[in-house]
Amino acid sequence: xxxxxxxxxxxxxxxxxxxxxxxxxxxxxxxxxxxxxxxxxxxxxxxxxxxxxxxxxxxxxxxxxxxxxxxxxxxxxxxxxxxxxxxxxxxxxxxxxxxxxxxxxxxxxxxxxxxxxxxxxxxxxxxxxxxxxxxxxxxxxxxxxxxxxxxxxxxxxxxxxxxxxxxxxxxxxxxxxxxxxxxxxxxxxxxxxxxxxxxxxxxxxxxxxxxxxxxxxxxxxxxxxxxxxxxxxxxxxxxxxxxxxxxxxxxxxxxxxxxxxxxxxxxxxxxxxxxxxxxxxxxxxxxxxxxxxxxxxxxxxxxxxxxxxxxxxxxxxxxxxxxxxxxxxxxxxxxxxxxxxxxxxxxxxxxxxxxxxxxxxxxxxxxxxxxxxxxxxxxxxxxxxxxxxxxxxxxxxxxxxxxxxxxxxxxxxxxxxxxxxxxxxxxxxxxxxxxxxxxxxxxx
Amino acid sequence: xxxxxxxxxxxxxxxxxxxxxxxxxxxxxxxxxxxxxxxxxxxxxxxxxxxxxxxxxxxxxxxxxxxxxxxxxxxxxxxxxxxxxxxxxxxxxxxxxxxxxxxxxxxxxxxxxxxxxxxxxxxxxxxxxxxxxxxxxxxxxxxxxxxxxxxxxxxxxxxxxxxxxxxxxxxxxxxxxxxxxxxxxxxxxxxxxxxxxxxxxxxxxxxxxxxxxxxxxxxxxxxxxxxxxx
Numbered sequence: 001x002x003x004x005x006x007x008x009x010x011x012x013x014x015x016x017x018x019x020x021x022x023x024x025x026x027x028x029x030x031x032x033x034x035x036x037x038x039x040x041x042x043x044x045x046x047x048x049x050x051x052x053x054x055x056x057x058x059x060x061x062x063x064x065x066x067x068x069x070x071x072x073x074x075x076x077x078x079x080x081x082x083x084x085x086x087x088x089x090x091x092x093x094x095x096x097x098x099x100x101x102x103x104x105x106x107x108x109x110x111x112x113x114x115x116x117x118x119x120x121x122x123x124x125x126x127x128x129x130x131x132x133x134x135x136x137x138x139x140x141x142x143x144x145x146x147x148x149x150x151x152x153x154x155x156x157x158x159x160x161x162x163x164x165x166x167x168x169x170x171x172x173x174x175x176x177x178x179x180x181x182x183x184x185x186x187x188x189x190x191x192x193x194x195x196x197x198x199x200x201x202x203x204x205x206x207x208x209x210x211x212x213x214x215x216x217x218x219x220x221x222x223x224x225x226x227x228x229x230x231x232x233x234x235x236x237x238x239x240x241x242x243x244x245x246x247x248x249x250x251x252x253x254x255x256x257x258x259x260x261x262x263x264x265x266x267x268x269x270x271x272x273x274x275x276x277x278x279x280x281x282x283x284x285x286x287x288x289x290x291x292x293x294x295x296x297x298x299x300x301x302x303x304x305x306x307x308x309x310x311x312x313x314x315x316x317x318x319x320x321x322x323x324x325x326x327x328x329x330x331x332x333x334x335x336x337x338x339x340x341x342x343x344x345x346x347x348x349x350x351x352x353x354x355x356x357x358x359x360x361x362x363x364x365x366x367x368x369x370x371x372x373x374x375x376x377x378x379x380x381x382x383x384x385x386x387x388x389x390x391x392x393x394x395x396x397x398x399x400x401x402x403x404x405x406x407x408x409x410x411x412x413x414x415x416x417x418x419x420x421x422x423x424x425x426x427x428x429x430x431x432x433x434x435x436x437x438x439x440x441x442x443x444x
Numbered sequence: 445x446x447x448x449x450x451x452x453x454x455x456x457x458x459x460x461x462x463x464x465x466x467x468x469x470x471x472x473x474x475x476x477x478x479x480x481x482x483x484x485x486x487x488x489x490x491x492x493x494x495x496x497x498x499x500x501x502x503x504x505x506x507x508x509x510x511x512x513x514x515x516x517x518x519x520x521x522x523x524x525x526x527x528x529x530x531x532x533x534x535x536x537x538x539x540x541x542x543x544x545x546x547x548x549x550x551x552x553x554x555x556x557x558x559x560x561x562x563x564x565x566x567x568x569x570x571x572x573x574x575x576x577x578x579x580x581x582x583x584x585x586x587x588x589x590x591x592x593x594x595x596x597x598x599x600x601x602x603x604x605x606x607x608x609x610x611x612x613x614x615x616x617x618x619x620x621x622x623x624x625x626x627x628x629x630x631x632x633x634x635x636x637x638x639x640x641x642x643x644x645x646x647x648x649x650x651x652x653x654x655x656x657x658x659x660x661x662x663x664x665x666x667x668x669x670x671x672x673x674x
Contacts, residue, residue, distance in 0.1 A: 261546060262629065265526065268526070268527075269528070269628075272527050272528060273528070278528050278529060281528075281529050281532075293624060293625075296596075296598055297598075297624055297626075297634050297638075298632065298634060300634070300637040300638060300641055301632050301633070301634050301637045304637055322528065324528060324627050324628070325528060327625075327626065327628075328628050331626070331628075331630050335630060335631055335632055338632065339631075
């Protein structure tokens, strides 16, 4: 539409300018010829006028037309029609070799009363006008056509892609959450929108899967302890022994309930972390201080349980995240290392900077985790076979995995040969002053 | 002590009121935000216990309003909301402590007592004492019976907290939060381990046991009772 409008305006302008220019030329020519013609009267008199008019008038396509009219109004010579008393610029219809022709003529009266007129064929101007008009009409038509076709084609393309998006959305609404919008690889706005929407869908799918897993876990793994608790209470009531025995039964039940509550709390915490909202409250966390605190807090307990805990912590390591969650994550890893290893195991914590990353490692020289189970071990409630009888809910590593994911970090379980090495790599923030590593040892 | 409990759940309210009254405290109760706001304004109370989820005015908004009207009474938030940011939100709104349900009554009691302690003396205390134990906060030194005891920084912090709450029960959770800033429950009993090491150090020059274990509740640092010699 815009193109057509501008083409039209352009066309009109050019037409008008051409017409004006040609008309001006024509007028100039007529005027000049009129001047000469009038001169002839002075030098050669009426005879000269008549001779000139007869000799040159109407002779050929480029020729001018003349009129010599006596003062009385009688035609003396020339091809132009009589003008009577009219003077100045006139449009007349002359007879040409190929039929009537429109003429623009200039009529003047000479001092001796003779009226002369000189005119030029207007058809030339008209022909030029027509040519220009035709050219423009063609181009405008062409523009309209191409524009129209192009527009329709483009919008079809656009609609087709938008259609693809709605169809994907419909499929998802119908329940197939794995559908994604196809990308065309053109890297334009629509493609980038599709990519963003796909990533949003990935996230939603993850959240829903997490919710579903959580409810499955609750249903399956918490029913057992709850049923056990119920049995215990019923048993206590049936076999009501001494008040002391009842007291004991109630106490045991309370312990069981506390364990259940703590599992619930852990599950909720994991779900909350996986939901990702906590990312909005991230801030600068002094990871050096977190690791040093945990190392110092657990070293005495480690010793007491016949294991050793040592730490090698680089100073000034800062990350962007949540201090409480990072602390809890590290505590879970340390407790795992202390709990699922035999007496005499050495546990080592280390934190160092590597380029723009902070690398946190918890390593032990215990039995490690079989490679085959390394992936499952991060799932909720998973317990290694040999650990099934030790206390613990099996949620520790799930929380670790969730916190790692929330921080956009990388978690790797490696075989320390012997033992397990857990490596967490985070992006570290702006440099701090000191980069010297300060070993922080346990009291052992 | 005069305590105002603002809690809409009937059972929790009864449980808390009964327990506190048994301890000799006077407890008033409001079951919704608006009533709570009026009664808190009447006062004066030593401690306010406020549930975060209340019908009418929500707990956070209630405390904010109180703080804006210059009510300085210590506030303990009692809530089922135990999310990562919830505690910080509670404290930001003007609360002084935050306890998630379900809780052991001993925990609630210990925290209420800690909150309601008398305001500090005009001069800031730089030396804390209990029996023959003396801790200089400026010099960061600890002496027992005139002899110096060498403590690790964390042990110093632990003893400092116990001294600030002398004669009061502090629970394991309170210690984890104040001394280590752990706002979750580690399965390992690191508190017990550190307390026993601290005890060992405090006993190196002899003298009575200062740190007592209170069964089912926590620990308390008590100056030994001077037995009049016959």
